[in-house]
Amino acid sequence: MKWEYESPRKAYGETLVSLGKEREDIVVLDADLSTSTKTAMFGQEFPERFFNVGLQEQNVMGIAAGLARSGKTVFASSFAVFATGRAYDQIRQSIAYPQLNVKIVATHGGVTVGEDGASHQMIEDIGLMCGLPNFRVIVPVDSNEVRRVIRFVASEKGPFYVRLTRPALPTITSKEDDFVFGKGMLMRDGEDIAIIATGIEVSYSLLAAEKLKKEGIDAAVINMSTIKPIDKEIIIKYARKTGAILTAEDHNIYNGLGSRVAEVLVENYPAWMLRVGMPDKFGRSGKWNELLAYYEMDENGIMKAARKLVEVRK
Amino acid sequence: MSEVSPEKIRELKLIANKIREWTIKMTYAAKSGHPGGSLSAAEIFAVLYFHEMRVDPNNPEWPERDRFVLSKGHASPAYYAALALRGFFPEEELLTFRKISSRLQGHPSLIVPGVDMCTGSLGQGLSAAIGMALAAKLDKKDYRVYALLGDGEIEEGNIWEAALTASTRKLDNLVAIIDRNMIQLDDFTDRMIILDPLEEKWDAFGWKVMSINGHDVVQIIHALNEAKKEKGRPSVIIAHTVKGKGVSYMENTAKYHGKPPQNEEEYEEALKEIEDERGKI
Incomplete structure (x- = not known):
């Protein structure tokens, strides 16, 4: 099979930028990984709505909750291992329980992180996030689907966990396909x-x-x-x-x-x-x-x- | 020092007294809850909800309202009492605290009118308050954000992450109040972790620091006014208080951190002391 390959992280960054142009209520947070997660693309376009908080994943999730409670649609990103494992209690108490409008989009999920090794290869995040009441969990299959999923979660109120991977993914869906939430x-x-x-x-x-x-x-x-x-x-x-x-x-x-x-x-x-x-x-x-x-x-x-x-x- | 009338000061003291009475009644009715850290913060709640904060009990979600985050979520009895006395929901409801059919969850939840953030897992409220303060700046709104922290609570690392960020972001619309009652669940804070010199720590983290007697409503009002004048950095008020204040057998002990009066005699004694205090106001 002959496939084109495209970075899902780049597709995420581009979609954030286009959403940012359409909607004033979109804000984005990161924890010193924005050049890897590609939220930096949003930060360049909308510096006033981008908060690169520093190496404080727990604080990031709490701030995300406060922004969401004040009417913002919040995207918070880091590597999957830090975004979920490091900040699990903050996600549970401050986002999931009050059902706030926070989209945690984590990159670098899974063993395919590669050379960084086990410390960075998050293989428990789907379990952690599925176990949280009020959270919905999506793993897009390719960059086309990343674009659809990011647009979908931005349009739906409440918490979502979206898991992306580090490597470029083969494009196996077409631009015309729909993303139907909850459907295989x-x-x-x-x-x-x-x-x-x-x-x-x-x-x-x-x-x-x-x-x-x-x-x-x-x-x-x-x-x-x-x-x-x-x-x-x-x-x-x-x-x-x-x-x-x-x-x-x-x-x-x-x-x-x-x-x-x-x-x-x-x-x-x-x-x-x-x-x-x-x-x-x-x-x-x-x-x-x-x-x-x-x-x-x-x-x-x-x-x-x-x-x-x-x-x-x- | 104060532009506030003697009548207003008396009113605030009476409200603090009423918050203490409700704290005892609620925790005794529930046979659970946290009186110690509620009693220590009664004057702080009274000043915030009856003098300082811009809120509308008929419109709890009013976008222009000042925000409050009870980061030390276990002080929910005093918090709910303040909200009910302010008119967010009927006072009678307070006696349903912690019961199965009640809205009044053990720790603050968004289903309670007037609650801006659910809390209970310590160390997180200041971060949420930062999010609210950032949103105010983004939206060019003039509402202010208040967070009440416990002194035991600031042992949590998340608090110091938030402390760094709030000053980095120059959040002069944010005020943290630390209920410095010197006692946490197990023991005196000093026997657990050395927090002092607390003033210097917050100063080093870039905050305007004020130390006050947290049971003196005039001092609380004054500190909150000073915080409003501060530009370009957040303010922290270290409110020196007495754990269990107002009920002699609960004062300066960890025993009643998370325990209500243990029997009818203790219950009556607590209410009598609070009533006697009212007579002196």
């Missing part, structure tokens, strides 16, 4: 198994499905950008259709997409299931694509899991 997107249909993936893992799932086809395994691929609330309908539909669900995410296999999908299956339509993701281990330094191979989260890893799933179902 069927990227490829199939009869034997269904791969439900999120973020960077969707493109690897498509690559895997292409190769699996040659082995006689017909795999559907679903892009699950909204992790919370999760699209129960499409999960149940494909559990009925294939009887075998594989999830793939750049996150711990605990408390992420795989766990959410398992909950839906167990309560509604038990089916065979396997999860691809970080195996409850901290990551290590390396190139992001080497790491995906190392932890069996690239197309080969997904194919291996798919074969195993087909085997156990027999």
Whole structure:
């Protein structure tokens, strides 16, 4: 498959700038990572509405809450590990509980952070944020979807967590596609198994499905950008259709997409299931694509899991 | 020193006394809650809600209102009493505090009319107050933002992050008041962490610092006036107070930080002392 690659962070920065031009109520906060998260693009255009607070993630989230309580639509950004883990209690008490209009858009989610290693590779954030009442959680699949998702969360009141990744992502949706909040997107249909993936893992799932086809395994691929609330309908539909669900995410296999999908299956339509993701281990330094191979989260890893799933179902 | 009339000063003292009475009644009715740090802050609440702050009880979300963040959220009995006395909701409702069907949650929540920020996890309120003060500057509004902090609370690192940011951003529309009652949940603050010299610390962080007797309404009014005159930096008022003030057996002890009167005798004694004090105002 031939794809164009585009940085989701850059798409985020550009969308913030265009939103900033349209709406006076948009303000943006960062914690000394704005050149990486690309919120600096907004800061250059609208210095008076941009607050680079410094290395104070906890303070950033509290200030975000105060600005939101005063009528602002607030975007707060940092790396996923600091934006969620470092400031979890501030997010819980000052944003989630009062249901304030704060959009936490974190970049550098997952092991694909790469060379910085385990300290910076956030593999628990989806679990942390899904566990918070009032929070909705979205992992856009490519830069086109980033633009749609950022516009969507800006238009909806209340808290959102949007998780972006560091590497450029292959563009697999078109500019004309819609983002439907809370709905999975069927990227490829199939009869034997269904791969439900999120973020960077969707493109690897498509690559895997292409190769699996040659082995006689017909795999559907679903892009699950909204992790919370999760699209129960499409999960149940494909559990009925294939009887075998594989999830793939750049996150711990605990408390992420795989766990959410398992909950839906167990309560509604038990089916065979396997999860691809970080195996409850901290990551290590390396190139992001080497790491995906190392932890069996690239197309080969997904194919291996798919074969195993087909085997156990027999 | 004060342009305030003797009648107004007497009124504020009576309100502080009423806040103390409600604090005892509410925590006793709930069989839980935090009287110690509510009693120490009674005069501060009285001056803020009956003299200093621009609020409209009939329109709690009035955009031009002054904001208040109770960063030491456990002083909710005194806070709710001040709001009810000011007319944000009926006084009778105060006795529902902490009960299952009540709006009056153990710690301040936005479902209570007049509450600007939910708090309870210590160390966070000053950050929210900064957000509100920044919004005022952005919107070119003249409302002011007040945050009441506990002295135990300022052990939290988040407070010092906020202290750095507030002065960096020159937030002269922000006032922090520290209820310096010297006691936290477990013990005297000095036995936990050395906070002194507190004045010098805030001064070094770029704030205008004032130290006052936090039970003297005239001194509170004066300090708040001085804060209004300050340009280009935030103000902090270190209000030296007595934990449990007004109920002798609750004074200067950690025991009643988070415990109501323990029996009918204690309850009656507390109310009697508060009533006797009223007679002297």
